[in-house]
Amino acid sequence: MGVVGVVGVADVVDVVGVVLIVGFPFRARSTACSTCGRRSSMSGDQARPRGCRWTRVMPSSMSARDRRPVGPGAEGADPAEELASLLESQDVVREVMKGFLHLGTGETGRVIDDALARLGAHLDVDRSYVFVFDPPEMDNTHEWCRAGVSPESPSLQRVPIDAVAGWLDELIDGDVVVIEDVPGLPDERGIERDHLVSQGILSLLVVPMLSLGELVGLVGFDSVRRHRRFVRAEIGLLRSLADVITSVLVRQRSDEKAAVAEQRLAALTTYSTDFIMIVGDDQLIRFASPSCEHLGLVPDELIATSWFDHVHPDDVREIFRLTRPMADQQLAERVIRLPDFRVRTGRGGWCWMAGSISDVRHDGVVDGLVVNAHDVTDRRGVQEQLAYEALHDPLTGLGNRTLLTERLHDVCRRSSAGSSTVALVFLDLDRFKLVNDGHGHAVGDEVLVEVACRLATVVRSGDTVIRFGGDEFVVLLDAVDEPDEVDQLVRRLEQALDPPVRVGDVEYRVSASMGVVLGSGDVLDPIAMLRDADTAMYRAKESGRGRAVVFDEPLRTKVLRKLTLLHRLPEALDGGAIEVGFQPVVELRTGRVIGAEALVRWNDEVLGVVSPGELVTAAEEAGLIARLTQELCGASTRAAASWPDGLGVALNLSLAQLTHPDLIPTISTALGRHGLDASRLCVEVTESSLMDDQTNAVWALGLLREAGIRTALDDFGTGYTSLAVLRELPVDVLKVDRAFVRGVHRDERDRRLVAAVIGLAGDFDMVTLAEGVENVEQRSALVAAGCSYGQGYLFGRPMSSDAFRATLGDVLERPSVT
Template sequence: MSLSFFHRHWAAWREETRVFSDPDSASAELRARHLAGITRLTPVLMVANLFNALGLLVAVRASVSATAWLLWLGLLLLMVGLALRGWLRHRRQPVLRASPRAIRHATLHALLLACVWTVPVVGWLGSLTPIQQLMVAVTTTGMMAAGGFALSSVPQAGLAWTLALGTGAVLGVVRLGGTVAWVLAGMLLGYVLVIAVAVRSAARQSALRLRSEREAERQSQMVGLLLRDFEEHSADVLWEVDRQGRFTHVSAKLSALFGDNLDMSALGLFEVLAARSPGGAEAEGLRKLRQALNADKPFRDVLLTVEVGGVPRWWSITAKPLVEDSGRTVGWRGVISDVTQQRLAHQRLTYQAYFDSLTGLANRDQLRNRLVQVIDACANTPRRCALLCLDLDNFKAINDSLGHSVGDGVLKLVAQRLQSVMRRADLVARLGGDEFAVLLDDVRSDDEVDQLARRLLQVLNAPGEIQGRSVMVGASMGVALIPDHGQSIDDVMGNADLALYAAKEAGRGRFETFATWLGERSRRLVTIEAELRQALARGELSLHWQPKVDIATWQMRGVEALLRWNHPELGAISPGEFVPVAEKSGLIGDMGAWVLKEACRVARDQLPDLLVSVNVSPLQLMREDFLADVEAAFAETGLSPSRIEMEITESVFMDDAATALRNLHALKRLGVQIALDDFGTGYSAFQYLRRFPFDTLKIDRAFVRELLTHHDARAIVRTIVALANTLGMRTVAEGVEEPAQLEVLRQAGCSEIQGFLAARPLPLERLLALMSNWNEDNRPEPGAMPETQTVSLDMLTPMPDSSRIVR
């Protein structure tokens, strides 16, 4: 019974390992896959060997002679090096087939490496302390189990490793002597047998898995071949011709494909195709088909353009030669597939890839491709071109007020107008949104470009009618000359954009040609943005303070906190330059929060009797966390909100008046005072003065500057003061520089002034010094004024006190 059991298992083992010795190709592929399972694990296994060796040496080095452990370590390093060298070689050149010799080499390496690991347990175990013996025992049994399972994809190697290391462990234990040693040896033998059986089982599973994978790949290849063959023979119509090109069989389907009015039995393939080809026998598709047939090789997808029933269609022809046993081609057999729908779909995709679907103009991709050609042509010949970038000035307002359908109509109208003016060689493109571009090819002079730009603006700025509505379009334009203003696509388009921005800043409805200083300004703005991100952290920002003085008593009533930036390399940078950059880059929130906290801190500690004004950007006011920043500043500094006045400009109501009013009312509920800055210069609307109770109206310096020269400026100032008095608001005149201006404002009834006449913006130390030396008796005298101005001043009678509303 037992002999039969072992015989049966031995036969099964021989059958399972036959693949490792058979010379056939299939076995060679499977051997390579088995070896790959070990190869992938080689680096991990070798690192584990080194790690265990180092740990073992640290534990037993004191009890083993240096010569012994150095010799053992050298042998181990040699075996590890050989394994890693083989791994590197196979990693660079993957093995697809492996011989039985490769299996034997892997088995031999596993056996030798196991023998090296038997040295500590056989040679050293008797001379070690109990704890060191435990270290050797644990390491040996762990290596035996782990190595056996790791090498199980090549069962010979796994068993060689397990049996060699197990035999060494048994011998080492037996050498210790005693009953316990023999018991341990017996247990180790049982353990080795269990590992050997497990290795064999794992090897069987690995072999089954690899065979399944190989069979799946073989089937996949077969399916691929069948699918390709099916694809070659599944076209719409089969055809077959002899060596001379005459049809050997004409099916009803083939006849219907070409049309019933052709006698295909009397004609050859080329005659029939030429009769249906718009280009006749010399058509490009027929020429390629003739070349393919003359080559006597199979071919695929030769495309022909034909007409059937007066309708253009596209056919794809695929064929193989019919060959005799002698190798001579006696004819052709193939298929004709109608690919009209695919061709039309391809044309639609191509159109969408290079044309704008709304206007029919070229799109950005086509413009860039054309620019490449133009730039290359200008580089090789004395030729000049120009790129004009256009942007509609009031398109957003049209979209918002009249709807997107009218906006689309405007875009189509602009496209038509641009095409009506351009030459045939020029390219008109829509870049997206309300952005357009015109590429002028081969211009003779800068004057020609300027004249065409003016003509374009004249045409575009004319009113148009969209869906029964009269619409004013308007556009701004930037011009870049090629190659003067760039020799790459990005340079040319970027410089045209810079010129466009300059045109918008100069007032819109005009064009600007790129100049070097625009590029320098752009680079400076990029530098400012990059440096501004670090300015707060580096402590480069500071506040200067400009007093507000009561006109009647000449006492200092408040100060305005003005942000300043002194860069270590760029020097002092104007707020008019870096604040727009901060708004555009999203830094205005952090900057505004810092300004508010710093102003609150200074107001609390060093300006206890003054109202401190802080400017708030429209973008800052619209931020969701703006109110949280304000509340945090008051909570952190402990300052009463009534000590802070926030100045806003009229433009804050343009984009989102509802949000602006909501945030301003929230500030008002906190106790913050609100001033409307630059009143009367931009978007003033009396409805906002009714809907929000401002505390202060600040008269813009533009009116103050003309008080002594223009009577209408004096009338406007008087009106603003009267309006503020009626609504119970204070008035502050900005930019007061002359005593005569002060006198005009006093007679008009203005409350306070702010300007160089009182004091320039000062650092905090100088402001404190000015406050300590401030004397109300130093009020400047009006000075001599022209008689015509004096007469006008007599008419500036302030509103009676009874007309003021005290809130």
């Protein structure tokens, strides 16, 4: 554990307590404390840190080692786990939000206390509390503590704001301040560490609360029991909740001011900019203040008209329901707070108003109901914008994961009640990383915007298109009547992506791999649907990209097999269950054995035979690829060292193995341990893997050649390697894919293709090796075409090192082909 530092809002952080500080917008002008170097917005004695919890300041001048990258690409992040946490937290936040949505008069404090308690219990925190700014001081107005944790609210009144001045610059910029390990803070930050430790704090998180670009508060989390981690999705939800609390407190402040204004109504009517009317029992306007002119209305023209005629039709019913009892003198209350409502302006538009209606009929001068309202159009616009931004992707304008979660839950609930079918299509753009890496993220963003626009134009009117993240999109289909509707949508999505996307003078070809899942029945699980669609999408990628795969029971079986494989793989590696087989490689003309290709083998008692490709993929996903590479290198070099001199061994590595930073050290260690010369080792990579990350793959092959290790391009002819790329590849051997070898002795086209590959290899100073040689006719045709080497069942199946060594004499005695 250590100091994390200032990180981005969407990052994954360690968390365990809550602090909400709300009040006036506050910007700090920093000065440095002469005692500890901590920045302050105050001067003189006020700038010195106090001996209280508010001296928990993290300086912005942190060293690089005090920062760590977290977020979508952070190591160890599990998308499924993040989504599960998001859904769970969404339910809690939704319940909290309900309290604010139905907030009644005088209930603000109770609702905030309830919100703090609910969040505190859900997040397993020790304290949660609210501070309100009253510059230059602040007050602890609300506090919740876990059982057994002492409250500190009594000692935290009129606290100088300069106690948190060291955080202000980062928070104003929208950054999150995190200390993961308070006791582990370095000695140069000893003052800060000692103050925090004295309070028993182990971890600290502070999230800013911003309104219209101004810092109005912050959300913080403390842990006094243990270290905790907190996923980025929950931070986003807490931001939304903080915005709501800010809005409620601002509204409360506005209401309090309105109450004062009402007491001075008579004195201020002439000069007030509020919209003031006096109406009779018949709801007709008797008086309208001059401030009506701000709305483009003429006060005299309003007289003797019903004030309801000027209210938006959608708002009249609620206003009438609230005010009718007062008009009928059936209420004891003299003032009713009105919900926000719209009033028609003299310019033909609508203006949002907030205010109250007071019964002043007891006053002989007024003798009526006084409507006092003020323009809140800007505030409503900000609230609506915040609500929109919370549910939409800022780049494409599509819905985001939060909106998907809400819609998916609603759709599944309606489908279960009505027995209709729901469909989910998960799209991932193929090789989009090449666009970002090759042309920059600005170009990539333009491509994403165009793709989003195309997807949105081909879905049905009631469907939802979501940008799930990065280059991933989700289409949610509600109430699917016929299975053909989903097939037709998939075809429309594919067709929408067919035309190239033009950015500037460059055109980009875009395709997508899609996973489709259909759901119906009494109970639909939104999390399972999204997981299954994601699984089907990855199956589409594994099948060649640019296609759609529907999740079904066979695929579910494959998924369960994969989960079992991931579970049993560590034990297999620890127990030596992973074996290495060796398939002979021969000189085709003479039959002379020149070496073997090492192939990993695993025959599991539960899974049965696990193919090398399946094993490598599982090792990559389980984070065990380096361990598997060590086992393969060790077993291969140990075996080759026991063979006669001159016989080499080839390792077929995946892209993840090839580009792993420990590959060269791992190979060097294995060669040195077994005394095998580097020239007897050959590393192979498939053509398709190379094209997935050409830059890093070529760089890794170059390092291998510099170390004296031979290199080979496997499965040549199945990918899209251009001649220009092939010419520059640091490759010694070109392996002809078995698909071309299969018909080389009987199909003229295959013979010509093989001859062309062999000629191409010769032009680039490479030797050729044919895979999948199974009969003498294929061997003869390959020799006639000029192919140098081959491997396949004709010469031997994969076998143990001892069996390979024992059969060397038999293979050598195979007759030559002239």
